[in-house]
């Protein structure tokens with residue numbers, strides 16, 4: 001395994017009954033607890049783990065969810081504990097079938113790794129960068145690590161967004177992988193706060209989606225409850241609308257950047273715990289391995305295949321589905337080439353959702369909106385407006401967004417009929433926090 005991030009850990013769990021020995025080579029020094037580390041810098045930012053991914057992680061790593069919650073993570077019902085502003089306005093809250101895990105990314109990674117590394121078949125070697133694939137255009141037979149060549153029946157690339165596998169595969173003569181990039185120039189700025197004492201438990205996640213229909217850049221933000229009674233507060237803006245990186249600039253942007261000042265109201269009563277963290281690693285990027293005759297014995301998954309604009313919170317869940325599918329295809333006697341094609345297919349829904357919105361923002365690089373993109377946006381707008389007052393449509397949207405249901409569920413006849421009929425009530429104009437939540441947050 002190349003990479004001991006979340007995808008690498010999930011693959012180790014997925015394949016532990018198939019291989020006697022699984023070696024995870026990780027270039028970073030791995031901490032012994034839920035701590036930030038150098039090579040996963042995005043872990044400083046809000047990481048929503050959606051039910052569609054969380055259930056798969058829990059199936060691959062039994063006990064994962066119970067342990068994360070025992071460490072203080074929040075079990076947030078969706079849409080019951082979701083205060084969400086879409087392009088249609090604020091959405092209603094109601095107990096639903098989905099959920100979000102309110103945890104920091106370091107906690108998610110550490111719990112997963114801690115359980116998986118206890119398996120005697122799994123060896124995690126940190127400070128062990130892989131520098132080359134070994135093999136030829138027909139078959140990958142191993143990798144070069146710091147102590148020399150390690151031969152393997154299967155090499156999995158889980159090296160994340162910065163993977164060098166396309167270059168290494170070309171060096172083996174396996175051909176050039178086509179890479180697609182659609183980049184809205186989105187920048188993130190994040191600060192972690194201690195929530196007011198009365199709001200440290202039972203507080204919803206609040207998200208505000210950027211609106212691509214205006215002439216200017218998109219701006220959004222989120223307050224996510226995480227372990228330790230903390231809030232992770234992330235704001236973002238596309239090219240030309242990036243959040244400032246100074247404390248004062250960030251604080252102003254939290255209030256005035258997104259389309260409603262609620263996040264600014266909330267942080268006024270919370271205690272800042274960190275500096276302002278920033279990230280620009282947000283472009284949609286995918287390597288089209290599905291178009292190549294890949295060598296056998298090699299599979300890539302997680303961000304090393306497809307990485308998405310993170311505001312939709314899909315990366316970890318797509319990685320989980322990928323690990324699960326890899327196990328199923330190999331168990332059914334399928335080839336690694338077949339597994340790779342299926343893994344590439346798994347990311348298509350998340351790609352369409354993220355890239356399909358990003359093409360509309362000013363200054364986007366890598367694509368411009370086609371008629372299909374314009375039609376899709378008009379459909380999503382109508383669906384969002386309808387979802388405010390028609391439960392069946394909102395349930396379908398939440399299920400698909402949480403990657404718990406296929407995107408095709410949005411096209412179910414009953415849902416389409418409701419979308420055609422349109423909304424029966426307008427969206428809420430204020431965030432649907434309860435009086436008790438407002439009081440506990442000091443509002």
Ligand SMILES: Cc1cc2nc3c(=O)[nH]c(=O)nc-3n(C[C@H](O)[C@H](O)[C@H](O)COP(=O)(O)OP(=O)(O)OC[C@H]3O[C@@H](n4cnc5c(N)ncnc54)[C@H](O)[C@@H]3O)c2cc1C
Pocket residue numbers: 002003004005006007008025026027028039040042045046047048049050128129130131158159160161162163188279281282301302303304310311312313314315316317319
């Ligand atoms: C700002 C931001 C916010 C995000 N928010 C969310 C969110 O809310 N929800 C969500 O689901 N996703 C989110 N994501 C996406 C999420 O971070 C990724 O999808 C996820 O990290 C993918 O896991 P991975 O294991 O594939 O890659 P990574 O987590 O990047 O791990 C890759 C690992 O490979 C190691 N590695 C790299 N090269 C080598 C080598 N040559 N040898 C050995 N080891 C190597 C690295 O050190 C690293 O440990 C966000 C991303 C960003 C940038």
